[in-house]
Structures are given as structure tokens and as C-alpha cells.
Amino acid sequence: MTGARSEHWDKVFTTKVENEVSWFQPRPETSLRLIHACNLRKDACILDVGAGVSHLPDVLLAEGLNNVVLLDVSAAALERLKVRLGGDGRSVRFIVADITTWEPDLVVDLWHDRAVLHFLTESGDRAAYAEALRHSVKMGGFVIISGFALGGPERCSGLPVLRAGQDDIAALLGPDFDLLEAFEEDHQTPSGGRQRFVFTRFHRRLV
Template identity: 70%
Template sequence: MPSTRPEHWDGVFTTKADEAVSWFQATPETSLRLIRACNLPKDAVILDVGAGASRLPDTLLEEGFTNIAVLDVSAVALERTRARLGGNGHSVRFIVADIAAWQPDFTVDLWHDRATLHFLTEPRDRAAYAEALRQAVNPGGYALISGFAPSGPERCSGLPVLRADPAAIAILLGSDFDLLDAVEENHRTPSGSQQRFVFTRFQRHHTRGGVG
């Protein structure tokens, strides 16, 4: 149930070090490559959905981006990121929220999600996610969504996941979004196992249409 998500993820981030979780990346290379392909200005608004304790905001700050927001259901995870960033974190907006219930109060030029959508296995939660994305992403803006590919794991962190190919993600987002890139790759976990991921990059039409 959605109400159990904060407790579950606070427990994960309370009991495991950053480097101990399967999705840890010291440098999120594929996400960075796709972000760079968007050619965004340094003042573009970037939202990292399900950020956890990801190193992505660190790297974006190093690259000169000035409007970064991180959202996660776990206050513990975001506090860990805030502590790690130190003084640099003053320019980052921290949002503790369940993405399946979040109502955006600002718009973004780039929505980034690495391994969050695939935890939303209920149709109503995935629909709520897509609606939040459509409310948040500006015309001409981008959505970068990645998760387990169809050949990837069926569970992660003790939870079932819903694996998806790029076509399924495109259907979820709707006809306002064009698929620009789709790549599969193996993510090597800290324990040495391999997880098959799919990365997608979408752009929203410059004129808002219907839901799709």
C-alpha cells in the first residue's frame, strides 16, 4: 500500500550504507550522458524523482547547474544527501513526497527518474506518476526515465517491480512526448551481480496537447 512506502524506504536507508544498495553508482554516467544530450542552459530546472541518496545532484552542481530539486519518499535518504552536499546543498530543493501522491507546485525543464517508476506496480500509482509528470514538465522539456528492462530482475529491495520496455513507457506518458533515445545496458551492483536496465529520453511537444 502507498502508506507503507515511507516506512519501507526509511528502513532501507537507515540500515544500509549508500554503497551497499544494489542501485548505487559512484558516477551516474548514462544519466549524465542523456542529460548532456538535452543541451539545457545552466539555469534549467532539473528534478530528480526518487533521488534517494544518488550522487546525481553532486555532479550536476559540479557541471554548473543552479536549479536542482530532489524528491524522494524517504526523508532519511534526502537528509543523507543534504549532509553529503554540505554548503553546496543550500542551492538544492529537497522534497519529501510519494511521487504517486505528489502535486507539483513548480514546473521543470527536465524530469529524471532512475529506478523509481518500476516500483509502482499498481495501475493507479503509475497513472498518478504520469499525471504528475505531465503537470510538471514544461513544453519542450525532457523526461529521462530508466528502470529494469523486460529481462531484468523481478524484485528489488524486497519489493516486486514492473519491468517495461520503451514502448510501454511511451504509452504511459502519452502522445505529448516523443521518444528520442532508448538504450539497454547492464548495471553492475556493488555485490557484483548484473541487472539489465533500459534508459529512455523523451521530449515534450512545444505546444501542450491532450493527455494522450
């Protein structure tokens, strides 16, 4: 499955420009608000899972957050992102990996995922995702996960998705993670459509 995922997303990111994909945001305002709510230090390690060609790292770097890690299954996406960031991305670590087989070699203060988890429709893949999360997020760290809400689309980018509510995400993470906030919000696509998302922010207990 890893090879099929990378092939699919490499094709997406080599054949479409930014504003041709439904998830495009010129500035990820909701993610930024949730990140700011964590009150992180400037040297905090922020992992963006499924970074694609998001503009989130541009803003984080501009705000002085200098320990940003970008992970994606698509090498083509990260190469585009690396070119766009240019010299500003010198401090960024780029990781090409499938989150369901990735073996974390770092400890992060914040795990951010906007719309990766909902593509993992198999229970084993979701369990592997949660295991990688638990291995990498430090005690006292934060987790931000968003994806299609229960009333959201059933497919995206030609793939089926698993819609979820806040309780589903909380159950996947387990009892060591306290839900700090959760809400639903409509994302307006570049073509003018609307997609219902759920946003969640968790804190990992110190003990």
C-alpha cells in the same frame, strides 16, 4: 500505501550504507550522458525523482547547474543527501513526497527518474505518476526514465517490480512526448551482479 512506502525506504536508508544497495553508482554516467544530450541552460530546473542518496546532484552542481530539485519518499534519504552535499547544496530544493500523491508546485525543464517507476506495480499508481509528470514538465522540456528492462530482475530491495520496455514507457507518457532515444544496458551491482535496465529520453512537444 504512501505510509508503507516511506517506512520501507526510511528503513533501507537508515540501515544500509551506500555501497550495500544494489543500485549504487559512484558516478551515474549513463544518466549524465542523457542529461548532457538535452543541452540545458545552467539555470534549467532539473527534478530528480527518487533521488535517494544518489551522487547525481553532486555532479550537476559541480557542473554549474544551480536549479536542482530532489524528490524522494524517504525523509531519511534526503537528510543523508543534504548532509553530504553540505554548503554545495544551499541552492537545492528537497521535497519529501510520494510521487503517486505529490501535487507539483513547480515547472521543470527536465524530469529524471532512475528506478522509481518500476516500483509502481499498480496501474493507478503509474497513472498518478504520469499525471504528476505531465503537470510539472514544461512544453519543450525533457523526460529521462530508466528502470528494469523486460529481461531484468523481478524484485528489488525486497519489493516486486514491473519490468518494461521503451514502448510501455512511451504509452504511459502519451502522445505529447516524442521518444528521442532508448537503449538497454547492464548495471553492475556493488556485489558483482548484473541488472538489465532500459533507458529512455523523451521531448515534450511545444504544441
